[in-house]
Amino acid sequence: MPQDTLTGGFTEAPQQSARAFRSLMNALARPGTIEEITGGTGPAPLSAAAATTLLTLCDGEMPIHLAGGHDTDAIRQWIAFHIGAPICARNQAMFAVGTWQALTPITDFPIGTPEYPDRSTTLIVEMDTLSNTGATLTGPGILTTAQLSLPETAAFQQNRLLFPMGVDCYFTAGTRIAALPRSTKVEAH
Amino acid sequence: MSDPAYNFAYLDEQTKRMIRRAILKGIAIPGYQVPFASREMPMPYGWGTGGVQVSAACLVPEDTMKVIDQGADDTTNAVSIRKFFENTAGVATTEKTREATVIQTRHRIPEEPLTEDQILVYQVPIPEPLRFLEPRETETRKMHALEEYGLMHVKLYEDIAQHGNIATAYAYPVQVEGRYVMDPSPIPKFDNPKLEMAAIQLFGAGREQRIYAIPPYSKVVSLDFEDYPFEASKADHPCDLCGAEHTYLDEVIIDDAGGRMFVCSDTDYCGERQADGHRGRLSPKLEAAQ
Amino acid sequence: MYVAVKGGERAIDNAHDWLAEERRGPTDVPELSVDQIKSQMTLAVNRVMAEGSLYDPDLAALAIKQARGDLIEAIFLIRAYRTTLPRLGHSRPVETDKMACDRRISATFKDAPGGQVLGPTFDYTHRLLDFKLAADGETPEAATADPLQGDMPRITEFLNRDGLIQTEEPSDETPRDMTREPMEYPAGRPLRLQALTRGDEGFVLGMAYSTQRGYGRNHPFVGELRIGKVAVEMDIPELGFAVDIGEITVTECETVNQFHGSKTEPPQFTRGYGLVFGQTERKAISMALVDRALRWEELGEDNLGAPAQDEEFVLSHADNIQATGFLEHIKLPHYVDFQSELELVRKIRSEAQASTLKEAAE
Numbered sequence: 001m002p003q004d005t006l007t008g009g010f011t012e013a014p015q016q017s018a019r020a021f022r023s024l025m026n027a028l029a030r031p032g033t034i035e036e037i038t039g040g041t042g043p044a045p046l047s048a049a050a051a052t053t054l055l056t057l058c059d060g061e062m063p064i065h066l067a068g069g070h071d072t073d074a075i076r077q078w079i080a081f082h083i084g085a086p087i088c089a090r091n092q093a094m095f096a097v098g099t100w101q102a103l104t105p106i107t108d109f110p111i112g113t114p115e116y117p118d119r120s121t122t123l124i125v126e127m128d129t130l131s132n133t134g135a136t137l138t139g140p141g142i143l144t145t146a147q148l149s150l151p152e153t154a155a156f157q158q159n160r161l162l163f164p165m166g167v168d169c170y171f172t173a174g175t176r177i178a179a180l181p182r183s184t185k186v187e188a189h
Numbered sequence: 190m191s192d193p194a195y196n197f198a199y200l201d202e203q204t205k206r207m208i209r210r211a212i213l214k215g216i217a218i219p220g221y222q223v224p225f226a227s228r229e230m231p232m233p234y235g236w237g238t239g240g241v242q243v244s245a246a247c248l249v250p251e252d253t254m255k256v257i258d259q260g261a262d263d264t265t266n267a268v269s270i271r272k273f274f275e276n277t278a279g280v281a282t283t284e285k286t287r288e289a290t291v292i293q294t295r296h297r298i299p300e301e302p303l304t305e306d307q308i309l310v311y312q313v314p315i316p317e318p319l320r321f322l323e324p325r326e327t328e329t330r331k332m333h334a335l336e337e338y339g340l341m342h343v344k345l346y347e348d349i350a351q352h353g354n355i356a357t358a359y360a361y362p363v364q365v366e367g368r369y370v371m372d373p374s375p376i377p378k379f380d381n382p383k384l385e386m387a388a389i390q391l392f393g394a395g396r397e398q399r400i401y402a403i404p405p406y407s408k409v410v411s412l413d414f415e416d417y418p419f420e421a422s423k424a425d426h427p428c429d430l431c432g433a434e435h436t437y438l439d440e441v442i443i444d445d446a447g448g449r450m451f452v453c454s455d456t457d458y459c460g461e462r463q464a465d466g467h468r469g470r471l472s473p474k475l476e477a478a479q
Numbered sequence: 480m481y482v483a484v485k486g487g488e489r490a491i492d493n494a495h496d497w498l499a500e501e502r503r504g505p506t507d508v509p510e511l512s513v514d515q516i517k518s519q520m521t522l523a524v525n526r527v528m529a530e531g532s533l534y535d536p537d538l539a540a541l542a543i544k545q546a547r548g549d550l551i552e553a554i555f556l557i558r559a560y561r562t563t564l565p566r567l568g569h570s571r572p573v574e575t576d577k578m579a580c581d582r583r584i585s586a587t588f589k590d591a592p593g594g595q596v597l598g599p600t601f602d603y604t605h606r607l608l609d610f611k612l613a614a615d616g617e618t619p620e621a622a623t624a625d626p627l628q629g630d631m632p633r634i635t636e637f638l639n640r641d642g643l644i645q646t647e648e649p650s651d652e653t654p655r656d657m658t659r660e661p662m663e664y665p666a667g668r669p670l671r672l673q674a675l676t677r678g679d680e681g682f683v684l685g686m687a688y689s690t691q692r693g694y695g696r697n698h699p700f701v702g703e704l705r706i707g708k709v710a711v712e713m714d715i716p717e718l719g720f721a722v723d724i725g726e727i728t729v730t731e732c733e734t735v736n737q738f739h740g741s742k743t744e745p746p747q748f749t750r751g752y753g754l755v756f757g758q759t760e761r762k763a764i765s766m767a768l769v770d771r772a773l774r775w776e777e778l779g780e781d782n783l784g785a786p787a788q789d790e791e792f793v794l795s796h797a798d799n800i801q802a803t804g805f806l807e808h809i810k811l812p813h814y815v816d817f818q819s820e821l822e823l824v825r826k827i828r829s830e831a832q833a834s835t836l837k838e839a840a841e
Binding site for chain 3 (some may be wrong): 201224225226227228231233234235236237238258259260264266268269273278295296297299314325326327352353354356358359360375376378381396397399422423424435439440454470
Binding site (some may be wrong): 013014015017018019021022024025026028029030056057058059061062092113114115116117118122139140141142143154163168181182183 | 196197198202203205206207209210211212213214216217218219221223224246247248249250305330331333334335366368369387389402403404405406407408
């Protein structure tokens with residue numbers, strides 16, 4: 001077993017996961033806000049932010065899809081050891097991790113049902129950088145407008161039309177994280 | 190200090206993950222009731238188990254927590270829940286709204302406007318706003334899916350026909366972001382306008398196994414009619430202790446002859462105003478001067 | 480004078496001290512030991528284990544002692560404790576046809592292989608207060624016999640062999656777990672049975688009774704009631720086989736109900752099923768009747784609108800911990816909501832009065 005399989009989990013799970021969750025909640029409740037999130041590290045190319053998000057939210061009951069370059073033996077073993085989540089296809093995923101290019105088209109992921117819109121996938125989109133530039137965001141959690149360096153706008157506009165169904169997205173870069181829930185309206189800047 | 194016999198904030202990590210996932214779905218779909226596998230807590234169902242589970246999933250060791258019931262920090266339920274978190278999470282507690290990072294409440298929204306750095310957690314007895322019109326979960330779920338809220342409007346309109354007024358004084362239904370009709374928990378309708386705020390609002394119903402949320406600055410509209418607009422009413426008096434004219438008041442019977450006084454239900458707010466020198470009709474200082 | 484609600488914390492502490500004193504009672508009377516409760520209040524212990532969903536007679540006895548004999552309070556203590564326990568795995572289904580029966584009776588046959596085993600039952604006692612017990616009378620020793628060897632065949636299997644009763648197809652599907660997932664309707668039979676076995680005995684009894692009185696009548700006979708010990712086995716993946724991890728006493732009831740047939744199937748009897756921790760036969764029989772009533776749809780019967788046929792109604796009101804919590808929470812302060820109603824009633828009354836005066840003036 002490679003060394004990085006065994007390391008990178010939480011050393012103080014109750015406290016670290018609590019702080020990480022607050023970052024996740026603040027990011028989702030205030031779309032466009034960039035939060036710091038630390039505590040976990042996984043094998044490359046998994047960012048610390050994505051690794052911490054998986055450690056905080058996933059367990060044996062949450063199937064994860066690994067897209068493109070994130071579907072490596074090392075990451076699979078790391079997830080098996082620290083999280084115990086089954087790795088699954090796109091249409092079964094409750095969480096999916098990868099670059100935007102690997103995750104698109106996002107229309108294959110579960111979007112929930114009219115009765116249970118919560119039964120949908122949360123995407124963790126790995127980015128090189130994150131900044132408050134680019135697309136303009138409006139909607140719940142945003143006082144006037146916010147800006148976030150989204151990889152594109154059309155897919156998120158399509159996703160917004162599905163509301164209350166749809167996927168929710170986290171964007172991760174290093175130890176930084178931002179979110180775009182399905183409720184946010186996106187306009188190209 | 191927290192009791193080492195229990196995990197931080199009492200719940201085991203798997204339970205917290207399950208609740209945290211539900212909270213995030215609730216935030217992503219404002220006003221939608223997310224089902225969650227509520228756990229049995231060491232306090233009875235109906236006594237805030239939903240709020241307690243949500244708070245336990247949110248708390249970090251650095252938090253300062255405030256717990257209120259009926260607006261007061263010193264009511265039995267508030268004392269019991271505050272003690273629970275002191276013992277199991279070891280967090281600091283406060284009675285000052287301004288100092289708190291997490292506020293758990295039953296039946297009130299604090300008078301002091303909340304900030305972006307705060308989280309307000311509501312204890313919810315019956316999360317389904319349509320429940321008293323349609324007792325079946327299978328039916329109300331369909332009604333929410335189809336955005337079929339006609340029955341609610343009919344009920345409110347029948348009230349007007351019968352009483353000349355909408356006869357709902359608390360747990361007054363709201364529509365969040367133009368989509369889901371939501372029960373704001375049994376807060377007096379006076380508090381409804383405050384539901385649009387800077388803080389994150391989370392609602393936990395333990396017995397009914399539902400969590401829902403209102404993200405900051407979300408649009409929250411109390412249901413009404415053009416000719417019968419919503420009105421946030423309160424007792425038509427100033428506070429007898431701090432003189433405030435803009436706060437929700439409790440009516441207290443003070444003697445055998447049925448004499449009454451009206452005082453702020455938000456005890457921290459009233460105390461702060463009195464400390465700032467505000468005086469009401471029955472303020473102790475005034476009594477002493479007479 | 481302002482009626483202050485300050486000092487809540489001290490009042491609560493004092494109330495708890497008083498409660499502890501009341502629980503103990505007069506100190507010139509010897510204190511009850513947990514062992515005494517466990518071995519002499521066994522049926523109370525059984526009920527607490529069944530509705531607390533935790534098979535542990537010592538903890539159940541402790542809970543009864545702590546709850547001053549209030550069984551719902553004791554069940555609550557057990558449930559709250561149960562939540563804190565990690566789940567290490569799940570057992571294989573218990574094999575009740577291998578049960579070491581203390582009691583086994585059938586109402587549908589005069590006799591059957593294995594015989595009618597009456598066991599320790601109140602059934603044929605005269606319900607006369609036994610004043611000897613008040614005087615600490617000695618208990619006569621009961622006669623014993625050698626235990627029967629081999630499995631105890633199931634009465635309904637004799638009917639099944641002839642195709643006279645509906646076959647229950649075994650399934651390897653993992654049932655959903657009501658303690659780990661939120662309830663969703665329609666729930667289906669596995670979840671229904673889970674909810675009924677931990678449901679309040681009084682509620683399940685009342686529902687069962689209502690079917691007997693005509694609200695969804697389905698003519699039950701007790702095909703078989705058996706009480707005894709069964710082995711609990713657990714698959715250990717590392718070993719590759721199942722090991723015996725202990726033994727529990729359970730009560731199982733199978734009812735044989737009104738025949739039923741359709742255009743494609745000849746008439747045959749149907750079943751209701753009850754399985755409850757401990758010697759809890761009133762509960763097991765009640766459970767079987769309610770289970771049968773809830774199967775109306777699957778068996779192609781009419782919905783008579785009977786309460787016991789209504790899955791959502793039965794399941795969402797069967798749990799006494801949920802029910803008692805919500806019922807008793809109305810003792811908590813509600814003065815904020817009451818105040819808002821008070822204002823509303825005053826407003827509506829003054830408007831009505833004003834319009835009456837106006838009409839009178841006109």
